[in-house]
Structures are given as C-alpha cells and as structure tokens.
Amino acid sequence: MSGYKPIGVFDSGVGGLSVLSHLRIKLPFENLVFLADQKHVPYGQKTQKELHDLTERVTKFLLNFDIKLLVVACNTASCYAIGHLRSKFSIPIVGVVPAIKPAISLTKTGRIAVMSTPATAKSRYLKDLIGKFANGKKILRLGCSGLEDSIETLDSKKTEKLLNIYVSKVKSFGADVIVLGCTHYPFLKGEIAKRLGNGVRIVDSGKAVAERVNNLLQTPSKISQKNLKQVKQVFFTTGDPLMFSQVASKLLKYNIVGKKAYI
Amino acid sequence: MSGYKPIGVFDSGVGGLSVLSHLRIKLPFENLVFLADQKHVPYGQKTQKELHDLTERVTKFLLNFDIKLLVVACNTASCYAIGHLRSKFSIPIVGVVPAIKPAISLTKTGRIAVMSTPATAKSRYLKDLIGKFANGKKILRLGCSGLEDSIETLDSKKTEKLLNIYVSKVKSFGADVIVLGCTHYPFLKGEIAKRLGNGVRIVDSGKAVAERVNNLLQTPSKISQKNLKQVKQVFFTTGDPLMFSQVASKLLKYNIVGKKAYI
Numbered sequence: 067m068s069g070y071k072p073i074g075v076f077d078s079g080v081g082g083l084s085v086l087s088h089l090r091i092k093l094p095f096e097n098l099v100f101l102a103d104q105k106h107v108p109y110g111q112k113t114q115k116e117l118h119d120l121t122e123r124v125t126k127f128l129l130n131f132d133i134k135l136l137v138v139a140c141n142t143a144s145c146y147a148i149g150h151l152r153s154k155f156s157i158p159i160v161g162v163v164p165a166i167k168p169a170i171s172l173t174k175t176g177r178i179a180v181m182s183t184p185a186t187a188k189s190r191y192l193k194d195l196i197g198k199f200a201n202g203k204k205i206l207r208l209g210c211s212g213l214e215d216s217i218e219t220l221d222s223k224k225t226e227k228l229l230n231i232y233v234s235k236v237k238s239f240g241a242d243v244i245v246l247g248c249t250h251y252p253f254l255k256g257e258i259a260k261r262l263g264n265g266v267r268i269v270d271s272g273k274a275v276a277e278r279v280n281n282l283l284q285t286p287s288k289i290s291q292k293n294l295k296q297v298k299q300v301f302f303t304t305g306d307p308l309m310f311s312q313v314a315s316k317l318l319k320y321n322i323v324g325k326k327a328y329i
Numbered sequence: 330m331s332g333y334k335p336i337g338v339f340d341s342g343v344g345g346l347s348v349l350s351h352l353r354i355k356l357p358f359e360n361l362v363f364l365a366d367q368k369h370v371p372y373g374q375k376t377q378k379e380l381h382d383l384t385e386r387v388t389k390f391l392l393n394f395d396i397k398l399l400v401v402a403c404n405t406a407s408c409y410a411i412g413h414l415r416s417k418f419s420i421p422i423v424g425v426v427p428a429i430k431p432a433i434s435l436t437k438t439g440r441i442a443v444m445s446t447p448a449t450a451k452s453r454y455l456k457d458l459i460g461k462f463a464n465g466k467k468i469l470r471l472g473c474s475g476l477e478d479s480i481e482t483l484d485s486k487k488t489e490k491l492l493n494i495y496v497s498k499v500k501s502f503g504a505d506v507i508v509l510g511c512t513h514y515p516f517l518k519g520e521i522a523k524r525l526g527n528g529v530r531i532v533d534s535g536k537a538v539a540e541r542v543n544n545l546l547q548t549p550s551k552i553s554q555k556n557l558k559q560v561k562q563v564f565f566t567t568g569d570p571l572m573f574s575q576v577a578s579k580l581l582k583y584n585i586v587g588k589k590a591y592i
Contacts, residue, residue, distance in 0.1 A: 123386075126591035130390070328389035 072097035072298070073279065074128030075137040076121075078109040079218045080313050081250030082139030085162060087318065088272035089137065090299075092280055097298045099131045101327055102314075104305025108214060109142040110185030121147040123329040125155055127302075133157065137279060139249050141182065145191040158282045164192060164247035165269045167199045172267050173243045177204045179236040182247030184209030192247070206239045208232060210248070217250045220313055229254065233261040246270040253317050302327035335360035335561070336542065337391030338400040339384075341372040342481045343576050344513030345402030348425060350581065351535035352400065353562075355543055360561045362394045364590055365577075367568025371477060372405040373448030384410040386592040388418055390565075396420065398542060402512050404445065408454040421545045427455060427510035428532045430462045435530050436506045440467045442499040445510030447472030455510070469502045471495060473511075480513045483576055492517065496524040509533040516580050565590035 073096050075086050086100055103109075103124050109117060121143050125136060136159045138144045138151070144161030152159050164186070169178045178200070186192055187209030196205050210232050216224040236244060242265060246252055252270040259268060301324040303310035310324035336359050338349050349363055366372075366387050372380060384406050388399060399422045401407045401414070407424030415422050427449070432441045441463070449455055450472030459468050473495045479487040499507060505528060509515055515533045522531060564587040566573035573587040 127393070129591040130393070328392040 070095075070097050071132050071134040072099045072300075073135050073137060074099050074101070074125075074131065074133035075139050076101040076103060076124050076128065076143075077140040077249055078103050078107040078143065079214070079250065080104075080310070080317055081214065081217070081248060081253075082137075083314055083317055084249050084252035084270065085137060085139035085272045085275050086299075088276040089279060092273075092276035093283075095297060096283075098300070099128055099133060100299070100301045101127060101329075102301075102303040102305065102310060102324070103329065104218075104303045104310060105329075106304065107218065108183070108185075109140060110183045110214075112142075114146050117143060117147045118150045120329075121151055122154060125151055127327055127329045129155070129157075131300075135160065135279060135282060137275060138162065139275070141186050141248055145186065145189055160275060160278050160282065162249060162271045162275055164195060165245050165271045165274060166195050166205075168269050168274070169243045169245045169267075170199055170203060172269065173203060175240060175242045176202065177206070177239060177241045178243045178245060179206040179208055179239055179241035180245040180247045181208050181210050181213075181232060181236070181251060183214055184211050186247055204239075206236065206241060208235060210251075213254075214248055214250045217253060217317075218313065220316060225254065225257070229257055229261060233258055237262065242266055244268045301325065304329055333358075333360050334395050334397040335362045335563075336398050336400060337362050337364070337388075337394065337396035338402050339364040339366060339387050339391065339406075340403040340512055341366050341370045341406065342477070342513065343367075343573070343580055344477065344480070344511060344516075345400075346577055346580055347512050347515035347533070348400060348402035348535045348538050349562075351539040352542060355536075355539035356546075358560060359546075361563070362391055362396060363562070363564045364390060364592075365564075365566040365568065365573055365587070366592065367481075367566045367573060368592075369567065370481065371446070371448075372403060373446045373477075375405075377409050380406060380410045381413045383592075384414055385417060388414055390590055390592045392418070392420075394563075398423065398545060400538060400542060401425065402538070404449050404511055408449065408452055423538055423541050423545065425512060425534045425538055427458060428508050428534050428537060429458050429468075431532050431537070432506045432508045432530075433462055433466060435532065436466060438503065438505045439465065440469075440502060440504045441506045441508060442469040442471055442502055442504035443508040443510045444471050444473050444476075444495060444499070444514055446477055447474050449510055467502075469499065469504060471498060473514075476517075477511055477513045480516055480580075481576065483579060488517065488520070492520055492524060496521055500525065505529055507531045564588065567592055 138161040148161045187207045213228050303324045304327050307324045307326045314322040401424040411424045450470045476491050566587045567590050570587045570589045577585040
C-alpha cells in the first residue's frame with residue numbers, strides 16, 4: 067500500500083462506494099481498502115448480535131491491512147454496531163448518519179423526506195435523530211423496500227419502477243428536501259432529481275463523512291501531486307468477485323477488480 | 330507471494346513451526362504462510378464448538394492469501410476440528426496425527442510412550458488410534474501438563490524440570506519408542522534423547538505430514554534452483570508479534586519477523 071497506512075471502508079454491499087467516492091475526492095493522497103460484505107447482505111435483516119459479530123469480523127479483516135481509520139459506510143451497521151466496534155478496537159471509527167441536521171437548515175417548507183431501508187426507517191436511532199434536530203418540522207420516514215437490492219443487482223427496470231412509487235410518495239408529502247439515508251441511494255441521485263420539480267434539494271452523508279475523516283486523521287498521507295499514481299485502492303467482497311467487479315465498475319464509472327475476501 | 334499460491338500452516342502457538350521446518354525441507358519451492366493463534370492458546374482448554382469457530386476463522390485468514398492447501402499443525406485442532414473444516418472449505422486439508430502407526434513398526438519391546446498435552450492424552454481420538462493400530466502393544470499415554478507452555482515462553486528452567494519428571498516416567502514404563510504427540514515437542518527432541526539410554530527411538534509427525542502434503546499437491550510450484558531466493562515465508566500471530574518473533578527465531582534458529590493478525 068505505497069508505504070502508507072490505508073483507510074478501511076466497509077458496507078454490506080456496494081452502497082459504501084458512494085462514500086468511497088467522496089473520500090477519494092476529499093483525500094486524494096490516501097490509500098483505501100474497501101470491503102463489501104455481500105455474503106451477508108442485507109444487514110437490515112440481521113439481529114443486533116449478528117451485526118456485532120459480522121462487523122467485528124469485517125473490521126478484523128481490514129485491520130490486517132494495518133488501517134489507521136475505519137469508515138462504516140453502511141447506515142444499518144452505523145446505527146446498530148458502531149458502539150460495539152468502538153468498544154473493541156482502538157482506531158478512530160467514523161459512521162454514516164442520515165443527514166437530518168443539514169436538511170433542517172435547507173428546508174423552506176419545513177417538510178423533509180428521509181428515504182432509507184425499511185430497517186433504518188423504523189429504527190429508534192432515526193427516531194432519536196429526528197427528535198433531536200427536527201423539532202417543529204414534518205418528517206416523512208420512507209422505508210424504500212427493494213431499492214437497495216435493485217442497485218446491488220443492477221436491475222434498472224426494478225429501480226425505475228420502485229423510484230416511480232417512492233418519489234411520488236415524496237411529492238404527495240410535499241417535501242422540499244430529501245435525505246438519502248442509505249449509502250446506495252446517492253447512485254440514484256440523478257434519477258430521483260429528474261422525477262422532482264426544481265427547488266427540491268437532495269442531501270446525502272458522503273461529503274460530511276469525508277470531512278469528518280479529514281478532521282480526524284492524525285497522520286494524513288503527504289505525497290506530491292506527481293506521485294498520485296502510487297496511491298492505491300483495493301476492493302474486496304465476501305460475495306462473488308466477478309459480480310462485484312461488474313456492479314462496482316458500473317457505479318463508479320471506472321474499472322474495478324474486486325478480490326475474494328474470507329471473514 | 331512470488332506469484333505462486335502458498336501453503337497455509339497454523340497452530341495455536343509456535344509448535345507448528347516444527348511441521349513448517351519439515352515442509353521447508355521437503356518442499357523448498359513452496360511459499361508458506363504461517364499463523365500462530367496465540368491469542369487463544371492453549372487450544373486444549375477449548376470446547377469443541379470453540380475450536381470449530383476458532384479454526385474456521387484461522388482458515389479464513391489464510392484463505393485471504395489464496396492458499397492452495399491447509400496444514401493443521403496442531404494435534405488438538407486436528408483431533409477436534411478437521412472434519413468441521415473439511416465440511417466448510419474445499420481446499421485439501423492435512424492434519425497431524427500422533428505417529429502411533431510408525432511407532433508400532435519400530436518397537437522391539439512392545440512398549441510405546443505417547444507424550445502429548447493432557448487434552449490429547451485423554452481424547453477419544455488417541456484411544457481410537459491406539460485401538461486401531463496398537464493391538465497387543467503396551468501404550469503409555471503421558472499427558473505432559475505445562476510442557477507446551479514452557480516452550481511457548483522459552484522458560485528453559487521449567488522445561489528442564491518438567492522433562493526430568495516426564496522422561497523418568499517413560500523410563501520406568503520401559504518404552505523403547507516415544508511418540509511426540511504435540512507439535513511443540515520436536516523442539517525438545519535433543520533434550521529428551523539425552524535423558525534416555527541408547528536404543529530408544531523418538532518419532533514425530535512432521536516428516537509424514539510433509540510427505541502427505543507433497544503427495545496431495547496438484548500444482549506444485551516449479552521454479553529453478555537459482556530462483557530459490559524468491560520463495561517466500563510469511564509469519565503471523567494473533568498474539569504479540571514481538572514475543573512471537575523472538576520465540577520463533579530461537580526455535581527455528583534463523584531470523585523471523587512475525588506480523589500481527591486479526592481473526
């Protein structure tokens with residue numbers, strides 16, 4: 067890894083790649099190791115105990131690369147397992163949080179829609195987040211069943227059909243800000259936007275995560291611009307590497323070769 | 330790893346290094362990855378379920394190096410977990426078995442001593458092995474409490490004291506063949522021999538394991554003698570890498586730098 071300790075990033079699937087994109091932009095000199103735990107997707111259907119166990123194993127896999135910081139690029143894992151990980155491991159750990167707080171400052175009508183997996187939609191965590199920041203605002207918690215899976219499988223017909231349904235619910239609700247509360251959804255930002263009128267803002271958490279990581283890094287990698295080619299990104303999946311490579315390359319729009327990981 | 334798929338070798342501690350030595354001699358062209366699961370030593374005190382879980386995690390760690398064959402260089406794990414590993418993973422898996430069968434062909438007095446950890450000594454596995462091969466012979470199953478630990482910690486005073494006790498038991502029993510039924514004990518072969526009279530043979534399993542591995546390898550690495558320097562060995566421990574490196578270097582008589590592994 068070019069001699070520099072990498073940053074570890076994981077998700078249950080390919081959604082975390084949207085966070086990785088933001089890290090790549092904000093921190094162009096950092097080596098990155100990405101793991102998609104696709105063998106166990108979706109995390110939304112696991113018990114808390116299972117999530118503790120899985121995320122612990124994922125973190126250990128990444129620690130074998132001597133990572134200096136861990137990004138939990140998955141809302142479910144951030145919600146249910148980040149405390150457990152912080153109690154077990156000493157490196158800094160950054161999770162993703164639905165961008166309720168930024169959404170509050172953007173809304174004019176006071177109506178915000180949070181699109182997420184059904185598990186996140188009904189979580190106490192999201193409820194608490196809304197309770198903490200959104201007093202007086204109307205919040206639609208929209209559990210978008212099937213949407214994550216349609217991205218994982220590049221099933222564009224299903225994606226389109228589901229988006230028609232969910233975005234129309236957002237429109238009926240009259241939201242002027244949409245929070246993307248699942249790391250998969252930023253890949254659909256364009257598709258969502260084109261179904262909405264002007265004046266509706268769509269916010270995700272990737273940029274805020276990248277900024278938080280940048281602030282936390284005690285030993286940022288410093289290499290000169292001309293050595294930028296030495297910066298490494300490596301990709302792993304606990305699922306099928308061919309399938310992963312195909313989907314990841316399509317989503318990130320450059321060629322990605324994922325390797326098999328055993329956790 | 331020089332482009333060649335390595336062979337994975339693990340033990341709960343440094344004992345498996347005695348098996349690795351035999352592999353190194355028999356298969357000089359093979360890359361090797363060794364893992365000592367010292368965080369969880371000794372395996373003799375784990376339940377079968379714990380052993381299944383630990384050895385599965387160890388195997389996954391080694392599979393991340395794309396190993397082509399796994400050597401379970403630990404008697405306890407071979408005894409209690411090898412069936413489980415074979416049911417989970419498709420690569421060839423070779424275990425260590427106390428060398429009862431070779432001992433039978435060597436004994437003249439018909440009296441054989443098997444030195445092992447207490448857990449192996451009282452295992453059904455060893456009983457079955459003896460029942461199968463040793464009919465008519467007298468077998469002493471000698472559980473050598475503390476001996477493995479004294480090697481792990483390079484506590485030579487303790488080793489000496491324990492060897493005095495255990496070897497005198499072997500002598501009183503009148504064995505003319507000693508089976509070393511723990512992968513740590515071959516490092517004490519000289520110490521044991523010098524406490525015995527001539528005509529007592531000491532057998533261990535390392536050579537037989539290396540021969541079995543050689544027979545099983547479907548794609549042996551073929552490189553020319555002059556490229557022998559490219560052959561790689563890497564060492565990991567789930568325990569303290571400094572301590573491991575110190576003990577392993579002392580036992581193998583060359584410099585070893587172990588890295589930290591998370592399983």
